[in-house]
């Protein structure tokens with residue numbers, strides 16, 4: 001654990017939890033040649049097991065809440081939770097719709113970093129993710145190496161019946177002890 | 178745009194709608210209301226609209242799906258959200274409803290949401306899979322490895338071949354239509370602008386046209402033209418994105434990166450010209466953002482410089498063309514039967530483009546796209562053609578607009594506080610025809626139904642994937658480039 005704490009890099013897993021796809025488009029722009037996020041040590045990784053941070057977009061739809069928590073539980077600690085865009089931050093125009101669950105904070109726990117905007121520009125996202133990288137350099141990132149409340153929370157979700165491929169770690173809540 | 182409504186007895190409902198389809202009309206939407214009625218809106222070939230209504234007498238209505246399979250999802254949605262039962266529907270599995278919803282929870286007919294789901298439940302409904310020796314079930318999603326919207330796909334595969342793909346969408350269902358209900362008309366534009374981050378202008382224009390029609394105020398010609406600029410700018414933005422994604426589907430990274438760079442150039446210019454990189458909040462009943470025509474002309478000239486060599490290069494790349502040719506075919510017959518929209522329809526030999534019936538486009542010189550093969554290559558070519566045609570449209574309109582008055586102040590202005598009435602509006606978005614069926618009651622939304630082009634195209638994607646190699650899925654998927662947000666709502 002803490003393999004990244006002495007390097008300036010941040011590997012992120014992204015989960016869309018009911019976004020309008022505007023935030024995705026701008027996050028995606030970072031992978032292009034104009035912003036080239038890998039150049040500054042940022043990357044989107046395919047498995048939550050390889051991720052240092054989870055980027056959430058959207059107001060957290062009811063259906064996505066369970067998989068979202070499962071993905072969060074699958075990230076090794078120390079880990080960071082990022083709310084990308086006004087919806088995830090708990091402010092967007094859909095807050096209050098019957099199948100939304102109050103953004104990242106309402107559905108999981110307060111995010112470590114919030115990137116406001118509807119959607120935030122690629123430059124703002126880049127700045128926000130760099131700030132996440134900085135928080136991982138701080139010693140405080142080692143504090144939560146004890147099972148945290150969110151993990152206990154995530155473990156209440158029973159394992160999913162079907163194997164879901166490597167992308168939905170349905171049963172990882174149980175495995176990560 | 179207002180039209181007579183024809184009430185049907187339940188016994189005539191199927192026949193009336195079948196008849197509309199046979200007359201080559203285009204189904205805009207099938208809409209349910211909380212006061213126990215349904216309505217279908219058809220767009221006739223000549224641009225007139227046709228509306229049928231039927232009562233949901235005892236909580237049931239005759240299902241249109243056996244004779245009009247394109248409404249299969251619409252009727253399942255109505256069943257999930259309203260509890261009305263389509264009698265005779267061949268597939269009544271839940272579409273949006275999840276096992277977490279209380280049995281009697283029908284969000285669109287309940288006054289206040291009474292929805293307090295428990296967390297400790299499975300995510301979705303059981304998929305439909307093929308059973309038998311040698312069949313492997315491969316599930317993908319709902320969360321994905323990259324930066325993609327959430328959706329859950331269950332493949333039944335044998336060896337390399339896809340036997341069946343079961344779509345489990347609606348993970349992004351937020352309850353947007355219910356959320357819009359009861360909103361004062363002044364608060365609608367901001368929500369409608371965010372129904373879909375890709376096709377936002379199309380949705381904004383639908384809402385704006387609806388208010389204008391109901392208020393009896395026609396926009397000035399230069400305002401209509403400014404909206405054309407925004408609609409076509411959005412088409413270019415999305416087609417550049419989608420043209421970038423198709424090579425990504427076969428790992429052709431250079432073509433992807435170069436097209437993504439063109440998209441970024443376009444987005445930066447949009448930010449400069451409209452104030453928003455994705456054109457959010459640019460059209461509303463009281464304001465249409467003005468694009469400076471001379472700057473737009475310069476931009477297009479610059480874009481053509483980068484575009485021309487890219488186009489020549491991807492069109493001349495044999496490996497890429499070989500991968501696209503004959504892959505993911507949608508036949509013309511299937512496209513018509515399932516109500517294909519937009520690029521998907523035009524790549525399969527259906528020449529329909531709603532712009533042909535939209536005010537403002539008639540006077541311009543442009544050629545609608547039409548390809549016949551229905552494969553990935555055809556969908557790619559339709560987009561190539563449409564980018565260049567959109568630029569031609571933009572140039573013509575921009576030249577007309579040089580020196581025209583600023584439309585900033587030329588909207589409806591004060592939205593009449595007690596606006597009432599029913600209206601259906603539509604526009605051709607980059608992903609097909611988007612229809613809005615709107616009902617206002619004294620300045621508040623009574624019903625707001627959104628039927629996006631993408632919604633209709635999803636079942637066609639299943640057709641294109643089934644029978645092919647599973648390794649072609651990313652490519653076929655990218656050639657449709659369907660959004661989830663405006664489907665799931």
Ligand code: SF4
Nearest residue numbers: 019020022085086087
């Ligand atoms: S914050 Fe804005 S852009 Fe992002 S998902 Fe929400 S509505 Fe879309």
